[in-house]
Amino acid sequence: MAPRYPEAFVHEKPEWTVWNRIADFLYFGLGNLRKHLSIALLDMGGIAILWILTSYVIIRLSTGEIGYTLVPWWAFGLGVAEAAALWESFGRSFGHRVARVELRRVDGGDPALHQRFAYWLLWHVSVLPLVGLLFSPPLHERASGLALRPFTMEGRTPKPWWRTSTGIYVAWLMGVALLAAISVTISWEDLVRLFTRAGTTAKFWRSFFSPDTSIILKTVRALIVTVFMAMTATAFAVMVAVPLSFLAARNLMRGLIGRSIYTVIRVTMSIIRSIEPVVWAIFFLVWVRVELAPFAGMxxxxxxxxxxxxxxxxxxxxxxxxxxxxxxxxTGANRLQVLRYAVIPQIVNPYISFTLYRWDINIRMATVVGVVGGGGIGQALFFYLKGNLWTQAGTVMLFIIALVWAIDYLSARLRAKLA
Amino acid sequence: MAEPYLVVEHLTKVYERGHVVALKDVSFEVQKGEFLVIIGLSGSGKSTLLRCINRLIEPTKGRIFIDGVEITRLSPRQMRRFRRKIGMIFQHFNLIKRATVMTNVLTGRLGYNPTWKTLLGLFPRSDRELALRNLERVGLLEKAYVRADELSGGQQQRVGIARALMQQPELLLADEPVSALDPATSHSVMQYIEQMNREDGVTVLASLHFLSLARRYGTRIIALKDGELVFDGAPEEIDDRKFKEIYGEEAEEVEIR
Structure with a gap:
């Protein structure tokens, strides 16, 4: 279907005196401007990101320095714009994909190579000064006989991804990004150390079979502190979370006030949740300056x-x-009775099950929180590791494994009973 | 003719979302002791009509009188008190699955007992005795202390009936009470409802899917189509032509014995 251009724009000069024609001109002209600009900007942005990552990898591999570009900014800009023009003219580009249009002949047929070449040349005289775009159809489209039009899947077999410019681009982008990531996190020396220095941890592994018995009492005491931290934290959390959950349930909170309370609670909770317990532990250690470290961890x-x-x-x-x-x-029951007989029977078991699950998580978390100084067995582990006391560290690890395994098993069994 | 027990006047219900009109200007009257069956296709507004009568759903327009009281004008508190006289049973039984049959039946007395006692699960001895009597009546006495989800579908619906009986209702609303049951069980459940209607003089409004059940148990039938009342009369009056009018041209009557 041919686009519905006003006759005047195709065959004769626009009649600037007629208001309708001016309005049409502005409408179609700006529409075209938007379409062309969005495609050009998407493509230029994509190529720029790709170029920055590529040059980053090249610099990193060749000099070992961290840098972002090999060329001056104006050459970079020109290169990106030129690459985008080439890409748009000779393939189905990233921008074409996103805007869901493609380059076709005005009569709908496949464009020939010389037409694409003409389009590419005319892209420079119209897209770069942006003036040609205001014509409808834009000058370069009119002269080359090619036009951007929406593409549908009808009547065309889709190409495999490696034969489309977008597919190749995305694959290249992902490959380069992965290379960049690897070059930051892994070095050759690290790898060598990983495979040759395993012997230094031998003491640690040996202690699994011959633990240091002199610290067992101390470790068990720390272990109990850890379990207690988790228990206190879970118990108090349940007391706060149960009432809050009623305010955070979409089906119970209706109306303007209800919904705003719901939103505030949900947003606050998700912010709090997105900060790891370790970070919270550091935060509370600074805040309360505790003598007794487990309090901050708790x-x-x-x-x-x-x-x-x-x-x-x-x-x-x-x-x-x-x-x-x-x-x-x-039956004529009031709100409280409905809560007691219709809501609570449906939630008691899941609530208990979630609480057990959380208690299980808290015990595991308590060891991690201990590492930053939150008390309990984690703190003991950190202390030994820092002092290169491998045997003792291994012993503590042994206890942590036993504890976590036991709690895991226990809570799984209890939850299975409840289900 | 005596004063009708239930009067529905120009009842209209429009759901806010999508502006779906569930009921369009429905009016009818029910005498005390009638067994009124509501038929119609799925989505024709049967459930909405029943729920408007005890105001589980607020009607958009129209008035409803029960026993001379305009219930559409009662305050929420007054409505709660009034609901005690209206029993209701459901297609999916809606029992507390994790609780015993006894607890489920006792919930029928929630409206008659002080809140604080019921919150602790305390019911007077007289209520417990009544519960056992009602369970015996629906033939489930020996299941009184079994968990509700261990019962079969038919038994669960009978628990639902016992729960409704606990309210000592004047009116019973039955929302497709047998749709989730097999034919044999359907008849046993329908017979318990019929028994309530005949022996206790409870006025019954039941929505049913099968016309054969409607003919067998109903003393009067009303039919809804796209929220409009299209038939109101005796069961015998529904002939082939009427049937096609209610259920559409392609419909074929299915017998259930």
Missing amino acids: LALFVHSVSDLTKLYAERLESIDPGLIEAITA
Whole structure:
């Protein structure tokens, strides 16, 4: 289908005196400008990113320095624009893909090579000064006999990705990005060390079979502290999270006020949750300046647990069966009675199950939180590792493994019972 | 003729989202002790109509009188008190699955007991005895302390009936009570409802899918099509032509015995 251009624009000069013609001209002209600009900008942006990453890898590999470009900015700009023009004219470019248009002959047929070449040459006289775009159709389209038009999948076999310019571009981009990532994180020396210096940890591994018995009592004491940290944190978190979950359930919070409370709680919780307990532990260590380190660790676990449990609880509340609420309401029960007989029976077991799950996570987290100084067994582990006391560190690890395994097993069994 | 027990006047329900008109200007009257069956295709507004009568759904327009009380004007608190007299049973039974049959039946007395006692699960001895009597009536006495989700579909619906009986209702709303059941069980459940209707004088409004069930149990039938009342009369009056009018030209009647 040919685009619906006003006759005047195709065959004769625009009549600048007629208001409708001017309006049409502005409408179609600006429409074209938008279309062409968006494609050109997408392509130039894509090529620029690719070029920056490519030059980064080249510099990194050749000089070992970190740099971003090999060429002056104006040459870089020109090169990117030129590459985009070539790409747009001779392939189905990134911009074409995103804007869902492609380069076709005005009658809809496949463009010939010489037409593409003409389009590419005329791209410079119209796209770069941007003036040609205001004509409708733009000058370079008119002269080359090619036009940008929406493409549909009808009647054309899709090419495999490696034969489309976008596919090749994306694959190249991903490859270059991966290379860049590897060059930052891994060095040859590191690899050599990884494969040749395993012997230094021998003491650590040996201690799994002959642990240092003199620190067992101390370790068990730290272990108990860790479990207690997790328990306190979970218990207090449940007390806060249960009421909060009712305020964070979409189906219970209706109306303007309800929805705004819901939104505030949900947003706050997801912000809190996105900060790791380790970070919270450091935060609380600075804040409360504790004599007793486990308190900071406990607070960190508590804060994170509250946000996590609130989300889990609220999601469970959102999926309760409304039929039972209807049935209990129909008996003439009031809101509290509906809560007691229609809502709570549906959530008790899932709530207990989530709590156990969280307690299990908290015990594992408590060891990690301990590493930054949050007390418990993690702190002991960190202390030994820092002092190169490998045997003792291995012993502590042995206890951590036993504890985590036992708690994992226990909570899995309990949760299976509840299901 | 006596004063009708239930009067529905120009009832209209429009759902806010999508502006779906579920009920269009529906009016009818029901005498005390009638067994009124509502038929119609899925989505024709049967469930909405039943839920408007005990105001689980708020009607958009129109008035409903029960026993001379205009229930569409009652406050939420008054409505809660009024609902005690209206029993309701559901297609999917809507029982507390994790609780015992006894607890489920006792929830029928929630409206009659003080809130704080029911929150602790305390019900008076008289209610417990009534619960056992009602369970015996639906033939489930020996299942009183079994978890509700261990029962079969038919048994669960009978628990639903016992729950409704606990309210000592004057009106029973049954929303497709047998749609989830097999034919044999359907009849047993329908017979318990019929028994309530005959022996306790409970006025029954039941929506049913099968015309054969409607003919067998109903004393009067109304039909809804796209939210409009298209038929109101005795069961015998529904002939082939009427049937096609209600269910559409392609419909074929299915027998259920």
